[in-house]
Amino acid sequence: MAAVAAAVAPTRMEFLKLKQRVSLAQRGHDLLREKMDALVIEFFEVLRNIGKARAGALKQLSLAHQAISVCSAVMGTIETRQASREAKRELEVEISTRYVMGIVVPTLEVERVERDALARGYSLHTTSSLLDEASKEFEKALGLLVKLAELEESARAIARELERTKRRVNALEYILIPRLKAALKFIEMRLDEMERENFSRLKRIKAMLEAMA
Amino acid sequence: MNADRVLKFELSRLNVHLPERRISLKEALESTKPQVATRDGSIHRFKREELDLLAKTVPEAGWEKLYLPILIALDPKLGRGAARITGGAEAKVVGQILGKKSMGEELLIYRPEVAVVRRKLPTTTQYFFVPR
Numbered sequence: 001m002a003a004v005a006a007a008v009a010p011t012r013m014e015f016l017k018l019k020q021r022v023s024l025a026q027r028g029h030d031l032l033r034e035k036m037d038a039l040v041i042e043f044f045e046v047l048r049n050i051g052k053a054r055a056g057a058l059k060q061l062s063l064a065h066q067a068i069s070v071c072s073a074v075m076g077t078i079e080t081r082q083a084s085r086e087a088k089r090e091l092e093v094e095i096s097t098r099y100v101m102g103i104v105v106p107t108l109e110v111e112r113v114e115r116d117a118l119a120r121g122y123s124l125h126t127t128s129s130l131l132d133e134a135s136k137e138f139e140k141a142l143g144l145l146v147k148l149a150e151l152e153e154s155a156r157a158i159a160r161e162l163e164r165t166k167r168r169v170n171a172l173e174y175i176l177i178p179r180l181k182a183a184l185k186f187i188e189m190r191l192d193e194m195e196r197e198n199f200s201r202l203k204r205i206k207a208m209l210e211a212m213a
Numbered sequence: 214m215n216a217d218r219v220l221k222f223e224l225s226r227l228n229v230h231l232p233e234r235r236i237s238l239k240e241a242l243e244s245t246k247p248q249v250a251t252r253d254g255s256i257h258r259f260k261r262e263e264l265d266l267l268a269k270t271v272p273e274a275g276w277e278k279l280y281l282p283i284l285i286a287l288d289p290k291l292g293r294g295a296a297r298i299t300g301g302a303e304a305k306v307v308g309q310i311l312g313k314k315s316m317g318e319e320l321l322i323y324r325p326e327v328a329v330v331r332r333k334l335p336t337t338t339q340y341f342f343v344p345r
Contacts, residue, residue, distance in 0.1 A: 021217060028220040030289035031227060031342050037294055038287060038340050041328045096258050101340050102230045107258065168223060176216050 008183045010190035018187065022180045029172040035101055036169055039162045042101075046155045053151055057144040064137035071130040083131055088121035093146065103161045105154040113143035227342045229253040232282065238267055239276040249282070257282070263337045270309050271302065278302040281337050285327060288343035294324035297343075310334070 008014055072080045094109040117124060117132045232249035241247040247259040259281060271279055279302040286297040298307045298320040308315035310333055311326050322330065330338055 024217065024220060027289075027345050028224055031224060031344065033293065034287040034289060034342060035227065035340075037324065038327070041324065041331060045328065045332055097255060098257060098336055101342075102226055102253075104255075168219075171216075172220070 008187060010187045010194070012191065015184065015187045015191065018180060018184045022177065022184060025172055025177050025180060029169060029177065032165055032169045032172070036162065036165045038101060039158055039165060043155065043158045043162055046151055046158060050148070050151045050155060053144065053148040057141060057148050060137065060141040060144050064134065064141045067130070067134035067137045071128060071134045074130050075128045079126070080131065083122040083127050086122040087135070088119070091142070101161075103157050105157055106150055108146050108150040110143060110146050113146070114139045224344065227344075230257070231284070231339060231341060232257060235280040235282065237277050238264065238271065238279040238281060241281055242268060242276065257339075258336065260336045263334050266333070267306060267337060270306055275302050275305075279306060282339040283307065283334065283337060284341040285322075285330065285338055286341045286343050289345065290343075291321070294327075296322050296327050298322065 008018070068080070075083075091113065092111050094111070096107045096109070097104045098107050114136060117135075120132075120135055122131070229252050232251055234249065236244075236247075236249055241259055241264050247261070247264060248256050249259075251257050267279065267281075268276065280300065283298065283300075283303045283306070286299065288295075288297060291297060298304045298315075299318060301318050304315040304318060304320035307313075307322065307330055308320055311322065311329060313320070313322070313326070
């Protein structure tokens, strides 16, 4: 209370100003808490999707590695590596953004990850059809990895915003609003005290005047 | 006073992700790139699968009445976690998705239901924070 007393002037003007500040802080606190709740919903939803996407991507990668192992065994390691060097490596990814309560969350859209054998770029005469199978499995895995990357980046962005919002809500709830309310209470008490002082002063003057008369 | 400035800034940017103008489901379905411009000047795109889901849920006559994105209004007055969907077509479609009956122009939903709606329609719904 002593710190509050030093910081505020006990006037009616200050009292009204503080009342407005409490109302603003309360409103901000309520809205930011709603935002925090909504962010928690989004965060858990993204986490759930990440779990599924990661499991799917790992399964697909395992299939792809199995396929490339078989291909290497049949075609030979050097030939498989040579074919991989010849393969086209471009992938068109459209990166846009979506907003989750003001947070920029990336959206990655891939037109076509899976290509036909001719579009891959390696020679079809010198390679086995097993390489086509392995390439197909890797392309499927790539599509899943792009999706996983989108989700992981979304989770990171939402977590950052959640942390920031939680800090603001806690600062309002435990520091700003209690301080403002304490200052408000101090001014109220001081104004009451001043009123009582005035009243007793008037009574005293009245008694003195009556004694003189 | 600095805290007030920070707070005012936070409140001012709560709804910047909302669109300048909402578009009808019909417009979105007809467009090659279904999207809306947001208040902060960025672009919010709708996923085609979601539009198709909405097109299946809403009869064709209602495509012009359903405006996107559907706003999930979070109002502190309603209590923590409660949300309101306004607009006849919007309330009806969200009600259908949740298996809930909408009463007229408004539908009240609660936190677990908000999560379901956001899961099914992540780009065609948006949060709207109602200032008092």
